[in-house]
Amino acid sequence: MADEFQDGQEWGRTLLIKIGDGNSPEVFSNFCGLKTRSFTLSADRVDTTTPNCANPGGKVVQTSRPGVQSVSFTGAGKAINGATMATFRGYVRNNEPFNAQVVVPGDGIYEAQWTVTNFELSGDETNTMEFSATWNTVTDYTYEAETP
Template identity: 60%
Template sequence: MADGQQLGRLLLIKVGDGGSPEVFSNLCGIKTRSFNLSANEIDTTIPSCTNPGGPVQKTSRPGISNRTFTGSGNFVKSAVSTAFLTHVRNSEAFNAQVVVPGDGTYEGSWMVTDFSFDGDVEPNLEFSATFVAADVLTFTAEV
């Protein structure tokens, strides 16, 4: 692999066990994944007071930030997936880490806003999930 390139399969979500100290384990089976860093755009545009008929330059500032992880793949039954599904069923927040290769780790409270199981007659049972930050996350840069 060329210098500096990262493997997509290393973009991970790790679910915490709630212990002290907390241990984070990979949510296994995810084949397709993405992590989104975005912020709302707050329009700060003001037409010129001295030349109100002239061109107007659009300006903005960042608003509410959003951190979202989505993943889908084969469902693998394990202690981690059982604990994860309990959080999903109970609509509760839980501690997790999103590890972004080449960037760092986003850790804190997450919740699942969308979860589904999918399956046909022959292939493995699959799942998909969307995770959003449930509280302010901490970021630790990759060293």
């Protein structure tokens, strides 16, 4: 496969977020311009540690169980004008949740309704306009595993 390294590693540039257009059927388009990107799947833990009542002075072993899971995507890059960016900026401007997919190479596709919790445009006089954004899930996600 041309997009994969010989040792099974993946290009960082293939970690994508695809923005839905809101139509039915929904069409997802690559969010263009990303130079850096990060997908985070994390969970808090619920502390279930209980001291030994029969031996209060004995050792206490910390125990826990899974807590709240959070899913986010961050990215930054060149602010490239086009239909997908215009749709995305509308969602941000209106603080409106939207459907999106995150494609994680070697893992699969995470699809959910997302919201943007941070969006920034920046630039200076000698470079093109750049952006950074953080997407967080609004709904539970569906997951489709990558097929080898």
